[in-house]
Amino acid sequence: MSxxxxxxxxxxxxxxxxxxxxSSLEIPSDVDCV
Known part of the structure; x- marks a missing residue:
């Protein structure tokens, strides 16, 4: 991707x-923890 x-x-x-x-804001943070 450019x-x-x-x-x-x-x-x-x-x-x-x-x-x-x-609650949608918590999803990216959970992914980062993993």
Whole structure:
């Protein structure tokens, strides 16, 4: 993936949790722990 694609990808990730419940924010942190 190009840098621009990664930027757009992370933008989507930052937008989705803000529209959903706080529980969505805990999913990435759990993955990082594993």
């Amino acid at each position: 840098a621009s694609e990664l930027i757009e990808f992370f933008r989507l990730l930052s937008i989705l949790p803000s529209e959903q419940s706080d």
